Amino acid sequence: MSQLVNNTSFSVKRLSSVIVAGQDVLSQRLNVIANALSNTGTNGFKNVFLKTKEIERSSPDGTRVSYPTIEGTTYDFSQGGIKTTGEQTHVALMGQGFFKVKTLAGIKYSRNGEFAINANNQLIDGTGNLILSDSDSPIAFPENTKSILIDSKGFVSANGNTIGKLGVVQFKDDQLLKACGNSFFDTNQEEMPSEAMVSQGVLELSNVCPVQELVNMMEVEQRFMNLQKALDEYDKNIKRTISADKGNQV
Numbered sequence: 001m002s003q004l005v006n007n008t009s010f011s012v013k014r015l016s017s018v019i020v021a022g023q024d025v026l027s028q029r030l031n032v033i034a035n036a037l038s039n040t041g042t043n044g045f046k047n048v049f050l051k052t053k054e055i056e057r058s059s060p061d062g063t064r065v066s067y068p069t070i071e072g073t074t075y076d077f078s079q080g081g082i083k084t085t086g087e088q089t090h091v092a093l094m095g096q097g098f099f100k101v102k103t104l105a106g107i108k109y110s111r112n113g114e115f116a117i118n119a120n121n122q123l124i125d126g127t128g129n130l131i132l133s134d135s136d137s138p139i140a141f142p143e144n145t146k147s148i149l150i151d152s153k154g155f156v157s158a159n160g161n162t163i164g165k166l167g168v169v170q171f172k173d174d175q176l177l178k179a180c181g182n183s184f185f186d187t188n189q190e191e192m193p194s195e196a197m198v199s200q201g202v203l204e205l206s207n208v209c210p211v212q213e214l215v216n217m218m219e220v221e222q223r224f225m226n227l228q229k230a231l232d233e234y235d236k237n238i239k240r241t242i243s244a245d246k247g248n249q250v
Contacts, residue, residue, distance in 0.1 A: 019231045021067040026224045033217045036208045042182050044111030045206035047076040077174050080207040088148040089115040092204040097194030100132040100167035108184040133164040150200040170194040
């Protein structure tokens with residue numbers, strides 16, 4: 001019986017370690033889904049998905065076992081829906097590209113075009129960060145600016161006079177970008193001119209589909225519970241086997 005107990009103990013540990021690894025992956029997926037759902041109202045937000053893979057490593061009993069793990073992330077940079085606001089400082093990018101934003105952590109990149117003008121007559125985002133021009137300088141408006149025009153190439157005019165051009169760039173591989181905050185991205189890649197069209201008076205919405213994410217959440221939660229049930233049932237079977245073996249030896 002001692003050998004049986006040892007074997008079953010190792011089997012439980014092995015299965016348990018695989019299931020725990022699977023549950024960890026599913027927990028991370030739930031966090032990503034929850035983040036996506038919380039950003040359905042964030043303009044310019046881009047959805048993200050986890051890439052998983054199987055890796056082989058030693059289980060607690062020394063056996064080589066295949067474990068699920070997170071390989072990385074994939075961003076969905078598809079165009080979000082467009083909402084008309086009519087605001088002169090609201091813009092959306094149509095096509096591949098990002099606005100350049102000066103933050104306390106340095107220059108970041110965003111698709112969120114919900115801009116405004118601060119007390120210094122500079123173009124800013126919703127949290128007060130400066131929106132940069134194509135020369136990396138702030139875009140400043142003259143005093144008492146009444147009319148603002150932003151054309152499809154990103155040139156900004158105030159009261160009929162051109163005062164600058166929005167800094168809109170793109171990169172060789174968007175998948176190498178790293179999200180930093182709900183609407184910012186960072187990268188070490190070299191900036192390239194973007195051919196994205198700028199549209200004034202509208203905003204690009206989040207590209208998250210709430211209904212699909214809710215479906216994904218329910219599926220992940222069900223898989224998580226199924227893994228736990230499988231482990232519980234296996235544990236019960238082992239205990240029954242050990243109990244029956246004890247009875248046979250009486």
